[in-house]
Amino acid sequence: MRPSRSRALTVFALAALLAGASGTGAGAAGPSPSGPPPPAPQLTDDQVNKAVDQLDSVVSAIMKRTGVPGVAVGVVHKDRVVYLKGFGDRHVGEKGKIDPDTVFEIASVSKPVASTVVAGAVGAGKDSKLTWDTPVAGQLPGFALKDPWVSSHVTVADLFAHRSGLPDHAGDLLEDLGYDRAYILDHLRYEPLTPFRASYAYTNFGLTAAAEAVARAKGVSWEKLSEDTLYKPAGMNSTSSRFADFEKAKNKAVTHVKNADGTWSARFVRDADAQSPAGGVSSTAKDMSRWLRLQLANGKLDGHQIIDPAGLAPTHLPQVVSQPPAAPTDRTGFYGLGWNVSYDENGRLRLSHSGGFALGAATNVTMLPAEQLGIVVLTNGAPIGVPETVAQDFFDTAQFGKPTRDWLPLIGGALEKQLNQGASSTDYAHPPADVKPARATSAYTGTYDNAYYGRLTVTESATGLVAELGPRHMRFPLTHYSGDVFSFKTTGENAVGLTGVTFKDNTVTVEYLDHTGLGTFTRSGG
Missing domain, CATH: 2.40.128.600 (Lipocalin)
Structure with a gap:
């Protein structure tokens, strides 16, 4: 029986799940760039400060409840870092506490970071060879998908929005088997396609192909482009797109998985270099807070325009429906360029992305641009809903004075269900009673x-x-x-x-x- 492969690390969006359960999630598409202005801020400084004041107790409580080893949190409001703190251990059983400078693998939160890099590379379209609508095949020699017409037309934006027609997580199993980026990108041509620009499926290596094409057009590696375009200009001095840099960091949070008895242990190493633009960034709560400030200020940081706003603006807009409503009362989920995009009932834009490695990391970033408010939550434990719960509790407390529900069971349950979807329907551990012998x-x-x-x-x-x-x-x-x-x-x-x-x-x-x-x-x- 051919198994389904809609695993948890599919979209790590969770945006549609949260949208359907609270007033801060996705709704109908909000104002377009040429439409009415965005809604005025609705949160007062006092409301935000109250939510910030609750974060210590929120994080401590969820760590005690789940046992997750370490957490780091940063909050940005009105271009100021108003909260920056680490909790717990970098490595269970060893000395070393989490602090704002502890380096984490941020998993799929790498995607909105990568889209920021591309936004800087394409800028205002001054380079006629490179825009969000540049076909990938023209910049990435040998790149092809199964359909020749799609191969020649698929753009950087198509692949960053997961609307190329590639199947869910195309190429990920090749990475698990040890193949490198070049091999995997070259073999995407064998994957069957769904309708181009009319279907959505989350692909780490589709996005990686687009990032590689942009880097090739600029004549540098993706890792170098990321450094030169974003990390160095933004003062993100502990951020890298190379696993080797994470490995050699002295102050790093190693990955942990949960054992059957509820304890956590560091058993695996996750080298995501093959899909670096999609999942291979490492960073700190301090650096990510600088990136949040840049995002909320349309590419500007400390008085300097780091990323051209004309390149950045499309990343914050819906590009494809990622979660169609199952019923008339359900909310719709959208994906932008490296971001989950949604709008609340008051028309406020909400941008978010989660990241996770089953081998031991879970992260989340969420922003309300109209409020100039954002939070990043990094953890060194496998995905069970911790970063999303911290973020959701924070925004609930700011908007409503307290969490609107117990988010952990809802989010954790959804993640567990998705993680188990790829499992076989056959119990191979228990052969049938009428087992047939094997041949020689x-x-x-x-x-x-x-x-x-x-x-x-x-x-x-x-x-x-x-x-x-x-x-x-x-x-x-x-x-x-x-x-x-x-x-x-x-x-x-x-x-x-x-x-x-x-x-x-x-x-x-x-x-x-x-x-x-x-x-x-x-x-x-x-």
Whole structure:
């Protein structure tokens, strides 16, 4: 059975979820740039100050409730950092506390950071070769999607808005298998497409392709472009798009996952360099607060215009419907260019994005530009809803004097449900009562090829069959299930537990790799 792949790290939007449950979420599309002016601020300084004053207790309570190891929070209001604080441990069981200068992996909050970089690169369109509407293929040699017409027309904006037609999380499994950015971008051409500009699906490597195209047009690497365009000019001195910089930072928050007994431990390392524009930025609460000030001031910071407002403005506008209403009373979710975009019932624009690594990080940034108010929440624990809950409680308290509901079960439950959607419907840990015997091992051993995933080699070891996948020859011991069906335990950011491996007529199909029909390998010479 081909599994679904709408995992939690799909959009990490949660915007539609929050929109349907509170008065601060998405509604009908708000004022356009040529329409009426944005609504006047509705929050007083006293209201914001009250919400800020509650943050210590809010963060402490949710840390006690969940056990999440560390949190850092920054709040910006009217171009001032009004709150900046760290809580908890950088690494469970070791010395070192979180502070505003602690470096976190920010996961998919990298996307609105990346869109800021691109906004600076395209500017006001003075460079005729580069705008948000520049076709990617013209700047990224060899880039192609499955449809030739789409390949030649898909733009930087299309890929930043996730409206290219690529399937959800296209390319992520290649990254898990150890392939690099160049290989993954080159192999997006094999992915099936849905209607161009008429469908939405969240893709880390679609956005990465667009960012790469912009960097190529500027004649530098993406990492260098990010430094020169945003990080250095904005004084974000601890921010980087290179995993090596995160690794060598002395004051860093390592990633943690939750154990079955409720404790947290640092068991994994997440190197997201392959998708750096989409998920590979590391930063601090202090640096991200500077970025929030820049965002809320239309690209200006400390009296200097760092990012051209003409390039930045489109990033804050709806570009595609990301969450259609399921019922007439439901609210609609939108995606902009690297941002979740929504409007409340009073017409206020709300911009947000969450980020998360199943291997141990969760982050959120949320802004109300009309109020000149924004918050960033960074954590070093796997996604269970902590940063989103802190942000939602903050805005609720500012608007209504207190949280409108207990957000953690709602958000955490939604994340857990999404994380489990890629799991197999077959319980491979328990073979059927009428299990059929396997054939001789020689029927399965050999080399199998796949245009997308590369080579799969099945060999016999002292303990049984082993499958090798990817450029690093990752080894997966196979366990017999029944007949010609085996299983192995998946690993990496997109692990889904046990997955099926079915041999048939000189082919082998790996279940969790087959979500878009690309998971069948053919025996070499077979």
